[in-house]
Amino acid sequence: MSKTVLNVALPKGRLGERVYTMFANAGFPCPSILEPNRKLIFENEECGVRYFWVKPSDVAIYVERGAADIGVAGKDILLEYTPDVYELLDLKTGVCKMAVAAPVGFRDPAHRALRVATKFSKIAADYYASRGREIDIVHLNGSIEIAPILGLTDVIVDIVETGKTLKENNLAVVEDIVPISARLIANKASFQFKNQPIEQIVASLSAQCSAQA
Amino acid sequence: MDERVLQQEERASLSLRRLYAAYGYTHYKMSKFEEYDLYVQNKSFLVSDQVITFTDTNGRLMALKPDVTLSIVKNTDAPTESVQKLYYDENVYRVSGRDNAYREIKQVGLECQGRIDAACIAEVLALAEQSLCALGGDYVLCVSHLGILCAVLDALSLSTRARARVLACIAEKNLHGMEAILEEEQVGVEERAPLRALLTTYGAPAEVVARLRDALPVSACEMLNELDCLLGALSGAKLRLDFSIVQDMSYYNGIVFCGYVEKIPSRVLSGGQYDRLVQRMGKKTGAIGFAVYLDLLTGRDEELSDYDVDAVLCYGSESAPDAVLAAAAELRAQGMCVTVQPSRPAALRYRRLYQLEKGVCRLVEDRA
Numbered sequence: 001m002s003k004t005v006l007n008v009a010l011p012k013g014r015l016g017e018r019v020y021t022m023f024a025n026a027g028f029p030c031p032s033i034l035e036p037n038r039k040l041i042f043e044n045e046e047c048g049v050r051y052f053w054v055k056p057s058d059v060a061i062y063v064e065r066g067a068a069d070i071g072v073a074g075k076d077i078l079l080e081y082t083p084d085v086y087e088l089l090d091l092k093t094g095v096c097k098m099a100v101a102a103p104v105g106f107r108d109p110a111h112r113a114l115r116v117a118t119k120f121s122k123i124a125a126d127y128y129a130s131r132g133r134e135i136d137i138v139h140l141n142g143s144i145e146i147a148p149i150l151g152l153t154d155v156i157v158d159i160v161e162t163g164k165t166l167k168e169n170n171l172a173v174v175e176d177i178v179p180i181s182a183r184l185i186a187n188k189a190s191f192q193f194k195n196q197p198i199e200q201i202v203a204s205l206s207a208q209c210s211a212q213a
Numbered sequence: 214m215d216e217r218v219l220q221q222e223e224r225a226s227l228s229l230r231r232l233y234a235a236y237g238y239t240h241y242k243m244s245k246f247e248e249y250d251l252y253v254q255n256k257s258f259l260v261s262d263q264v265i266t267f268t269d270t271n272g273r274l275m276a277l278k279p280d281v282t283l284s285i286v287k288n289t290d291a292p293t294e295s296v297q298k299l300y301y302d303e304n305v306y307r308v309s310g311r312d313n314a315y316r317e318i319k320q321v322g323l324e325c326q327g328r329i330d331a332a333c334i335a336e337v338l339a340l341a342e343q344s345l346c347a348l349g350g351d352y353v354l355c356v357s358h359l360g361i362l363c364a365v366l367d368a369l370s371l372s373t374r375a376r377a378r379v380l381a382c383i384a385e386k387n388l389h390g391m392e393a394i395l396e397e398e399q400v401g402v403e404e405r406a407p408l409r410a411l412l413t414t415y416g417a418p419a420e421v422v423a424r425l426r427d428a429l430p431v432s433a434c435e436m437l438n439e440l441d442c443l444l445g446a447l448s449g450a451k452l453r454l455d456f457s458i459v460q461d462m463s464y465y466n467g468i469v470f471c472g473y474v475e476k477i478p479s480r481v482l483s484g485g486q487y488d489r490l491v492q493r494m495g496k497k498t499g500a501i502g503f504a505v506y507l508d509l510l511t512g513r514d515e516e517l518s519d520y521d522v523d524a525v526l527c528y529g530s531e532s533a534p535d536a537v538l539a540a541a542a543e544l545r546a547q548g549m550c551v552t553v554q555p556s557r558p559a560a561l562r563y564r565r566l567y568q569l570e571k572g573v574c575r576l577v578e579d580r581a
Contacts, residue, residue: 066478084479086386086457188480189473191386192353192453 003048006197009063009071011056015094015182019072020051022091026204028197048197060085060185069190070198075180076159080120086191088202089184092209096161098123100175103148106155117147118157127157127177145169221514222319222507226302228347229321229505233300236340238323241299243284249276251283258283258464258490263308265315279307282324282502286491291326291498296333298325322484322504329486329499331439334468335446337501341472341482342447344505349514351475353451356418357458358440359485360467364433365407369400383412384459407433411456418444421454440468464490470503477509520580521562523549527577528569530555540567540574 008023010016020033030044033051043050054062054071060083062068070088076098078087098120108114113134118124121139128135138153145165147153159180160166160173184205186198219227230240249266256262258280265277278284281303291297300323309316323340325333338356345352362383366376375398382391391412395405410428414421422441426434444452460469465485472482484503491500524544528537537553544551544567552558557566566578 064478087390088386088388090389186386187478189475189478192355192473193351193475 003045004194004197005043005045006049006070006194006201007068008049008051009054009059009068010051011059011072011074011182012053013056015056015074016053016072018093019091019182022205022208023049023051023201025208026201028201063185063187066187066189068187069194070184070186070201072182073185075178075183076120076123078183078185079126079178080122082122083185084188085185086188087183087185088198089205089209091182091184091205092213094180094182096159096180098157098177098180099160099173100127100155100157100177101145101160101166101171102155102174104170104172106148106172106174109154114155115153116155116157117144117153119144120157123177124157145171221510225348225505225507225510226319226321229344230300230302232343232347233323233340236298236336238298238300241285241289241301241324243278243281243288243301243303245277245304246275247278247284247287249274251287252276252279255283255464255490255493257461259307261308263315265306277306278303279305281305281320281322281504282487282490285324286326286494286496286500289326291491291496291500292328293498294328296325296327296329299323316508319507320504321507322502324500324502326491326496326500327498329488329501331443334486334501335443337484337503338443338468338470339447341470341484341503342451344503345451345472345474345482348474348481348505348510351451352472353453354470354472354482355415355453355455355458356440356444356468356470357454357456358436358468359460359462359465360436361429361433361440362411362456362459363462364430364436365411368430369395369398369404369408371398371400379408380459383457386412386457388412415455415457416453418449418452418454443468460485462489464493468501472505476513479509481506481509519562520564522552523563524551524565524567525557525561525563526551526553526567526569526574527557528553528555531571532569536572537569540569543574 010020028047028049030042030049030051033042040053041050052068056074057077059071059073060077060081063071063085064083072091074094113136115136115138116124117138117140119141121137124137138147140147144156144158147156149169163173166172184202191198249264252259252264261279264279267275269275281301285299289297302321304317305320306315306317308314325337342354345354371379375394378394379391382394407429410425414424418441422437425437429437458469458471465487466489467486469485471480474481482503482505486501488499491498526541526544541551541553564581565576568575568577
């Protein structure tokens with residue numbers, strides 16, 4: 001009988017490499033993943049694990065659709081796209097926040113709809129709906145910071161890490177929306193059929209996070 | 214009947230219909246259309262609140278039905294002392310969460326309305342388990358009880374908004390998210406313990422019940438014992454108790470459940486006891502049922518054939534029609550699927566090519 005293979009979607013980039021180390025420490029190493037090449041799929045048959053490098057914003061899709069059993073995705077992606085997955089653990093890495101930022105000296109034009117530039121339309125809409133504030137969303141895909149500078153919008157809703165990009169563009173955070181960090185997610189069906197290895201990973205990653213804290 | 218020509222979902226539909234009929238459920242056939250008003254009044258019962266509508270010839274706003282249960286509850290008279298048992302095999306029309314497009318979704322299921330007691334619930338759960346088994350491969354049936362979840366939540370006296378957020382976390386098995394909300398709401402660590410236990414304890418029913426007995430308040434324990442009794446009537450091996458199954462509590466009360474089969478990444482069966490929906494629609498009875506989403510079977514264990522047909526029979530213009538049909542019938546009698554063509558079709562993948570000339574059928578090409 002062939003061993004069950006756990007399929008893991010990792011986000012390409014530094015976060016994915018950091019998280020892979022945690023998985024390796026949990027008993028699911030696959031050393032070939034760190035070799036410098038352009039391969040995207042790596043398997044360790046002995047441990048019963050297969051890793052994929054995936055665009056960070058696509059991890060949740062692979063997990064929701066069952067191509068991956070588990071994966072690591074940012075809370076921003078989970079809030080924006082609301083995939084039907086289990087969110088099993090906050091990995092407390094990739095820590096940043098979703099915030100409203102505006103040009104320094106900004107005053108809210110309360111007499112009209114607030115114009116908001118963002119890549120995260122749902123997060124922005126939900127946030128301002130909870131505040132009862134009418135907004136006009138301008139969905140942009142990058143360089144969100146220049147939108148209020150050019151007068152396209154009043155504010156932006158975006159991820160803020162160090163705040164350096166905002167500062168260099170004479171913007172400042174006016175409201176925090178929600179903290180963001182990397183989360184371990186699981187396909188709901190895989191959770192039933194591959195429960196033992198998934199629980200093993202959750203337990204170990206949780207212990208590693210606690211130890212780092 | 215040669216079932217090889219059936220698609221997976223068609224074979225599954227036949228198996229499930231045979232199963233439900235064997236238990237005395239009668240087939241309920243419904244119209245494709247329903248008054249839109251029915252769905253407007255019960256939007257949160259629907260999987261998706263986006264509905265295809267049109268105005269009929271009488272000026273009424275109608276909908277291509279996105280759901281079967283609401284129509285059955287509306288259009289049937291449920292008895293109070295016995296149980297009306299119906300099964301259905303219908304297409305519903307709703308927006309697929311995956312690509313945000315309207316889809317036609319094949320759904321088979323059953324509904325019981327009337328005097329819903331423990332025996333009826335046990336039978337429905339047994340049929341749910343057998344339905345999953347009929348789909349083939351490994352399966353799991355997860356069961357929860359909204360009454361137990363409610364009893365534990367009620368003890369925390371959360372605001373409506375906080376309760377909704379906590380329920381969302383429970384549905385995601387998001388323990389850290391739930392703890393953060395309870396911390397914000399100043400719910401103490403000890404007060405949170407029963408809810409934490411519900412979220413973190415799942416698996417084989419006997420083990421879960423044993424571990425939860427000491428962790429839950431008395432009101433929840435009574436329901437837990439009833440649930441334990443109920444589940445004892447089932448085979449058990451593929452059953453899981455899992456309190457992360459959350460449904461809209463304005464419609465569902467009591468037992469809720471969902472089923473998974475291997476190689477299908479989302480739940481393929483979903484159901485529960487929905488007395489509150491029936492009572493909202495003015496009836497004094499209970500109800501329980503489930504749906505199996507056969508569209509999810511598409512592509513599972515797909516075996517694509519190398520050929521579109523077994524044989525092509527080509528005939529010249531001199532061949533009489535009766536000779537052509539007779540030659541094709543003779544090939545079919547040998548068990549082949551045969552297409553009759555005036556010339557060799559370029560795009561068709563065939564195993565054998567026959568030519569009918571002067572009344573004689575010759576094998577011209579064999580690709581097997």
